[in-house]
Amino acid sequence: MDLRRRHWSLSAILLSASFVTLLNPPQLSSAASENLVFEVRSKFAGKSQIDLRALRAHDTHRHSRLLSAIDLPLGGDSQPESVGLYFTKIGLGTPSRDFHVQVDTGSDILWVNCAGCIRCPRKSDLVELTPYDADASSTAKSVSCSDSFCSYVNQRSECHSGSTCQYVIQYGDGSSTNGYLVRDVMHLDLVTGNRQTGSTNGTIIFGCGSKQSGQLGESVSAVDGIIGFGQSNSSFISQLASQRKVKRSFAHCLDNNNGGGIFTIGEVVSPKVKTTPMLSNSAHYSVNLNSIQVGDSVLKISSGAFDSGEEKGVIVDSGTTLVYLPDGVFKPLMSQILASHPELTLHTVQDSFTCFHYTDKLDRFPPVTFQFDKSTSLTVTPQEYLFQIQENTWCFGWQNGGMQTKGVGVLTILGDMALSNKLVVYDIENQVIGWTNHNCSAGIQVKDEQSGAIYTVGAHNLSWSSSLAVTKLLTFVSFLIPFLFNIAL
Ligand SMILES: *[C@@H]1O[C@H](CO)[C@@H](O)[C@H](O)[C@H]1NC(C)=O
Ligand SMILES: *[C@@H]1O[C@H](CO)[C@@H](O)[C@H](O)[C@H]1NC(C)=O
Ligand SMILES: *[C@@H]1O[C@H](CO)[C@@H](O)[C@H](O)[C@H]1NC(C)=O
Ligand SMILES: *[C@@H]1O[C@H](CO)[C@@H](O)[C@H](O)[C@H]1NC(C)=O
Secondary structure: OOOOOOOOHHHHHHHHHHHHHHOOOOOOOOOOHHHHHHHHHHHHOOOOOOOHHHHHHHHHHHHOOOOOOEEOOEEEOOOOOOOOOEEEEEEEOOOOEEEEEEEEOOOOOEEEEEOOOOEOOOOOOOOOOOOEOHHHOOOOEEOEOOOHHHHHHOOOOOOOOOOEOEEEEEEOOOOEEEEEEEEEEEEEEEEEEOOEEEEEEEEEEEEEEEEEEHHHHOOOOOOOEEEEOOOOOOOHHHHHHHOOOOOOEEEEEEOOOOOOEEEEEOEEEEOOOEEEEOOOOOOOOEEOEEEEEEOOEEOOOOOOOOOEOOEOOEEEOOOEOOEEEEHHHHHHHHHHHHHOOOOOOEEEEOOOEEEEEOOOOHHHOOOEEEEEHHHEEEEEOHHHHEEEEEOOEEEEOEEEEEOOEOOEOOOEEEOHHHHOOEEEEEEOOOOEEEEEEOOHHHOEEEEOOOOOOEEEEOOEOOOOOOHHHHHOOOOOOOEOOEEEEEOOO
8 A cells, every 4th residue: 555655746746837838728719609509599580581491401500519418427536535536437439338537627638548558557446447449449540640639739749640649648746648549439428308318429539548657557546547628629528519519618516425426518507606717828727816714814825825937826626636735825724724723733644644633523623715806715614624534533635735936836726625515617618617515416407508408417426446445545646737748759
C-alpha cells in the first residue's frame, strides 16, 4: 500500500505551472444549437401562408439533430479513504462495449487503456477493466497525422503524414498516458423521459492509451481511462457539439453521502443556479475568487494571492479530489478554523494531511465560504472538508499547494471535496459557471431541445468493489490537471 503516492504531485505542478499556458485555449466559437433554432423560428414567423414543403424540410432538418440531454451514470465518491474519484460508464465501438472512465473537467481529451498496451493496469480493486480493442470494432478507424484534429492537438512537434497520430498527456501528479488517436462510435444514454433513457451515438476521436505511468499505470484504483470535459475543441463534448448532437453545456451533482450522483449534458432547468463568469484565456474552468469566509469572519489575505503567473483565478476541477490553496491562503484558513478548537492535538499523516482525535459533533467546526464575482458564493461544510481515517480520527481535506516564487505560480484548485452535494453547471456557450446547494438524490430537471419537454434525471450509483475501503487508505487523491499536452512521435 503506497500511502505516499501523492506528495510529489504538487511539486510537479510548482515546477511546471508555466506549462499550463501551453494548453490549447478554448477556441470553439459559440456554435450550433440555439442560434440555429432561433434562425429557423424567425424564418417562419410572420408568414401568413405557410409553405408546407418548407415546413417539412425544416422538420427533417430539425430531426437530424440531436440536441437532447445526455445522462452519464455516475459512481464513486470524494472520500480520500474510500474511492476518491468519480467515474462514469460509456460505450465505445461496434458492437458497443462498456468502459468506466474518470470524469475530469480539468482536461481536454478522452482516452482509454488499449488492448495490447505496453504498460496498463491489468486488474483493478474498483471495477472490472476492459481494454479497448480497435480490431474488434467494425467502426474503428485510425487517425493519421494529416488529420486536422491531429494538427490541432499537435501544435509543438512534428508528425509525418502517413503515420498514425500519437498523443501524450502528463497530469499534475506526474502520471501520464501516451498512445495513438482512433476514431470510433461513442454510445451514450439519451434522456427520453422522467428517469428514463434510450441510446444515442456519435463518432469521436479519442486516445488509445498504450503506455500509462504513475498512478494511471497502477492497478489499485484503476479505471479504464479518463473522460475530459474541457472546453477546447479536442474534448468529446466539443466534438459532439460540432456535429450538433449536444449543447456545450453540462452539469454535475456529486453525491458525497450516498456515492455516485448526477452528470448530464444539456440545459438544466431546475434547480436554478447563480452564475459567475468563466475567466477567458484560461485553459481550464477558472473563476475569479474575491474572498474567503470562515464562519462569519473574512480571512485576511493579500490581494493577488490566487493569481498564479498567467493562470489567474481558481480552477474548478472534478478530476481533483481535494482543495489546493496557496500557502498564503492555506495558513490563515487553517488557523482561523482551528481557533474555534484550541483543545485539538494535531498530527500529520503522510506528510500532507493534518489530523486529530475528535469525538464531538462536526457541526462545531465552522463552514468555509468562497465568494466569487457577481456575488456568487460556495460553502464547504465541515462534513465535506473533514474525513475520517479511523474511529474518532479525522483529517482536513484542505491542502497546502505551496509558496509563490518569482515567475512560478501556485494553482488554486477546487476539487470534488468543494463541489460535492451541489449542482454545478458549466455553460460553455455563455461562458459562465454556477452552482447551488442541492440534494443529489432529489434529481434535477433537464430540457429536451427537440420537443421542448422537461424531464427529471435521477442520481445513479454505479457499483464498485467494496473491498476497496478495507484494503486501501488515503490512496486515491487524484490531481488531474494536465500540465503538458503534446504529441510525441
Ligand atoms: C475549433 O472549432 C471551431 C468550431 O468548429 C472552429 O471554428 C475553430 O477554428 C477550431 N479551432 C481550431 C484551433 O481548430
Ligand atoms: C447510432 O444511432 C442510430 C439512431 O439510433 C442508429 O440507427 C445507428 O445504428 C447507431 N449507430 C451505431 C454505430 O450504433
Ligand atoms: C435527500 O433526498 C432524499 C430523497 O428525496 C431523502 O430521502 C434524503 O433524506 C434527503 N437528504 C437530505 C440530507 O436532506
Ligand atoms: C453506492 O455504491 C457503493 C459501491 O457499490 C456501495 O458501497 C454504496 O452502499 C452505494 N450507496 C447506496 C446509497 O446504495
